Amino acid sequence: MRSRSAGRFAVALVALSLVLSACQGIAPAGTAGRAVNGSGLISATPTVTPSPTPTSTPAVLDVFPADLATGFAPNVPVTVRASSGVLGAVTLADAKGQTVGGKASSDGVWTSSDVLRPSTVYTLTMASTGPDGTETTTSSTFTTLTPKVTATYGLIPRGGVVGVGMPVIVQFDTGVITKAQRAEVEKRVKVTTVPAQEGAWGWLDNRQLMWRPKNYWFPGTKVTVSTPLHGLQTGADKWIAADDQTSFTVGSSMVSSVDMKAHTMIVRRDGVALRTFKVSTGKPGPLTETRNGVKVIIERNSAITMDSSTLVPPIPKGAPGYYKIDTKWNLRLTWTGEFIHSAPWSVNAQGTQNVSHGCTNMAPADAEWMFNNSRMGDIVKFTGSSRPFRPTEGIGVWVYDFVGWKAQSALA
Structure with missing residues (x-):
């Protein structure tokens, strides 16, 4: 039998245990991992989640x-x-x-x-x-691309002072095959003149693009040419790689007139007659008669050897009329072989008859004066022949009137 005092002690222990439990805030069942706040409410412990990396959207x-x-x-x-x-x-x-x-x-x-x-x-x-x-x-x-063929060209004249009939020439080494390709070339080339002068581009053939003024150049004109032609196609697998430019000045007006029937040449500078010479031109015949028309002095050579096998058409060695002779004071007028030059062997015929193979023969002193007073681009007009001068036989831009010349443009 327990004593009464022992029973009271057991009751006191139970009471103290309950008080301590309430003061320590023990979580109810199912609340593990949570905290009880000051008001007695249960709050969740936060879970740390990584923030997503922003994604950019470029164009x-x-x-x-x-x-x-x-x-x-x-x-x-x-x-x-x-x-x-x-x-x-x-x-x-x-x-x-x-x-x-x-x-x-x-x-x-x-x-x-x-x-x-x-x-x-x-x-x-x-x-x-x-x-x-x-x-x-x-x-x-x-x-x-790398072209199979690189198209090349040259500009004429290349500086200096030229005559009033000298056009700007863009001369290709090979043909610009189609009209559309020639048009693209023509769109890009540029001529600037001071003072301004009306003019136009035209093609003599698919290799020769030229710009001429409406009339002869004004003496003293400054001409600048630019040809930014790189990247243009001129044929199958053929492309231009280079640009170019040039400039030149126009000198005084030197225009000579050859009357093949009268056997004379009158030289005029700025409209004033300077000299009248006796000449002998090409003898009658389809291959020897001097061509009729307006020609331009292409080049000057003080001495050359003339060989008839190089004419167009040629007179080969051994054929009737063949010749090979040294000449002086030569002014080239055509690519076919026509020159003004000294011809001491024909002095007796000069002024009376035509005996050459197409050249204009002059006495030595007369030819030397003519040579010294002429330049590339001077005009020489021939009349009195039934054989026409064709544009491609020389610098044939003055064969056309201005309307006809503009029709030679690939853009026409």
């Missing part, structure tokens, strides 16, 4: 030609457009830093505005803004 560009393309034709435009986002500044340049022009149209497509150079590496640098505002700069590289 999408459509570029032609594609990156690393090769064999690209120089006369085909380069284009860039944004299929999403906005296209910004575009630069097209070669490895030397030489840029190619271009601009964006109203629909946002950037297009190159100039032809490229063959056998050249180009880099496009393109700025753009994506739909979310992301700004980027990207680049693309391509290489133009």
Whole structure:
């Protein structure tokens, strides 16, 4: 039998245990891992989750030609457009830093505005803004084709002072085959004259492009020529690689008139007659008669050897009429072999009959004066022959009137 005092002690222990339990805040069942706040409410412990990395959306560009393309034709435009986002500044340049022009149209497509150079590496640098505002700069590289044949040309005259009949000549070493190709060449060449003078381009044939004024040049005119022709096609697998330029000055007006029936030549400078000479021109015959028409002095040579086998048409060695002779004071008038030159062997015929193979014979002293007072581009008019001077037989731009000359343009 327990005592009464022992029973009271057991009750006190139970009571103390309950008080301590309530003061320590023991969580109810099912609340493990949670905290009880000051008001007795249970709050969840926060779980740490990594923040997502922001994703940028750059513009999408459509570029032609594609990156690393090769064999690209120089006369085909380069284009860039944004299929999403906005296209910004575009630069097209070669490895030397030489840029190619271009601009964006109203629909946002950037297009190159100039032809490229063959056998050249180009880099496009393109700025753009994506739909979310992301700004980027990207680049693309391509290489133009290497021609099987590089088309070459020369400019005449190459500086100096010339006569009033001298046209600007762009002379190709091989033909510019199609009219469309000749038109592209013609669009790019440029002549500037001071003072301004009306004129036009025309083709004598598919190799010779010339610019002549409406009438003879004004004496003293300054002429500048530029030919930015790189990247133009002139035939199958044939492309121009180089540009060129030249300038020259027009001298005094020297115009000579040869009357083949009267056997005379009158030389006029600035409209004033300076000298009248006795001459002998080509003897009658389809291959020897001097050609009728307006010719231009092509070149000057103080001494050459004339060989009839080089004429057009030729008189070969051993054939009747063949000759090979040294001559002095030579002024070339045609590519076919017509010259003004000294001919001491025909002095007795000069002024009375025509005995040459097509050249204009003069006495030695007369020919020397003529040589010393003439320059490339001076005009020599021939009348009195039934054999016409054809434009391609020399510098034949003055065979045409101005309307006829303009019709020789590939753009006509």
